[in-house]
Amino acid sequence: MTELYIMRHGETDWNRQKRYQGQMDSALTDTGKLRTLLQKEKLKDVDFERVFCSPLGRTRATLKLLTPRSRGLIYDDRLKEICLGLLQGKTHAELADPERIAQEKFWTDPESFSADGAETMAELEIRVKDFLSDLKKMEGRILIVTHTVIIKMVLKILDSKPISALWGGPFLHPGTILIVDTDHQPCIREVIHPQEKMERSVSYTA
Numbered sequence: 001m002t003e004l005y006i007m008r009h010g011e012t013d014w015n016r017q018k019r020y021q022g023q024m025d026s027a028l029t030d031t032g033k034l035r036t037l038l039q040k041e042k043l044k045d046v047d048f049e050r051v052f053c054s055p056l057g058r059t060r061a062t063l064k065l066l067t068p069r070s071r072g073l074i075y076d077d078r079l080k081e082i083c084l085g086l087l088q089g090k091t092h093a094e095l096a097d098p099e100r101i102a103q104e105k106f107w108t109d110p111e112s113f114s115a116d117g118a119e120t121m122a123e124l125e126i127r128v129k130d131f132l133s134d135l136k137k138m139e140g141r142i143l144i145v146t147h148t149v150i151i152k153m154v155l156k157i158l159d160s161k162p163i164s165a166l167w168g169g170p171f172l173h174p175g176t177i178l179i180v181d182t183d184h185q186p187c188i189r190e191v192i193h194p195q196e197k198m199e200r201s202v203s204y205t206a
Contacts, residue, residue, distance in 0.1 A: 002135055004180040005048070005143045006151050009062040010036040011174035019091045022084030022118075025057040028065075035175040035194035036065040042177075042192060043068055049140030052131075054079035059145045062175075068143050078131040081147035082124050085117030111163040121153075121163050128153045135182070148172050154180075158187040173198050 010032030014021050028036070048070035053063050055075040063073075087099055087106075095103055102115035110121050128150060135142065144154075152166050158180065161168070170178070170191050179190040 002138055002182045003141045004135075004154075004182060005043070005046070005141065005177055006154060006180055007039065007062070007066075007143065007145045007177045008148055008151060008172045008174055009054075009058045009145065010065070012058050015174055017091060019089065020084050020087045021058070022081055022088040023056065024088045028058060028061050032062075032174055033065060036062050038194045039175055039177060039192070040066050040068075043143075047141065048143045050074065050138065051143045051145070052076050052079060053145040054081065054147060054150070056080055056147075059147070063145045066145070070143065076131065078127045079144065079146040079150055082121075082149040083117065083119045085115040085119075087115055087118065107167065109164070110166045121166070124149065124153055125157065125163070129157060132157060151178065155187065158182060159185050 010028045012021065012026045012028055012032060014024075014026035015032075016029055019026075043066065046069065048068055049072075051063070051068055051070045051073045053059050053073065053075050055077060059079075060075075084106075087095065087103060090099070092103065099115065102113065102118070105113045113121055132154065149166075151172060155161075155168075155178075156163065156166055170176075170188070172178075173193055175194040177192040178188055179192070180187045181189050
């Protein structure tokens with residue numbers, strides 16, 4: 001059995017500004033750093049066979065603070081956040097009309113999401129499935145530090161759900177860790193938020 005600890009990166013400046021990141025980047029906020037350190041304390045006695053991390057800056061910064069105990073670390077391009085094309089770097093208010101239509105599809109009809117320079121959900125699913133296929137060859141406890149849409153796609157695949165169900169719960173606060181059993185459905189065994197009471201945003205900014 002493979003037991004996955006899947007963590008969303010800590011809060012960033014662009015998360016705070018509600019600015020789409022995709023495969024662009026911004027620095028962790030002080031809150032993001034603090035909450036990552038709170039998660040570090042919860043993982044201090046957990047040993048991992050391997051750690052996989054998205055190579056983007058915000059996940060690297062999160063992992064650097066987390067300093068998990070493991071036998072090896074791999075930065076894997078397949079764990080990068082979805083590429084959002086022309087939406088990247090913009091707030092909701094800054095989107096042009098065609099981008100607003102794409103944004104609405106992203107949240108309400110993810111299977112139909114399309115934007116100039118962006119990945120489709122079908123394309124994203126292919127690379128996430130490829131990553132999970134490699135994980136099947138491994139045993140033990142694995143930590144994955146990645147991004148919202150990647151985590152949602154992992155859950156969608158493991159629970160055999162349609163893409164239309166992508167945004168189902170649980171809500172992933174920055175720094176949230178999911179403990180996932182790859183041999184069972186539903187796959188989520190435990191949800192570990194950095195703090196017990198956290199205000200939920202209106203929506204994610206990837």
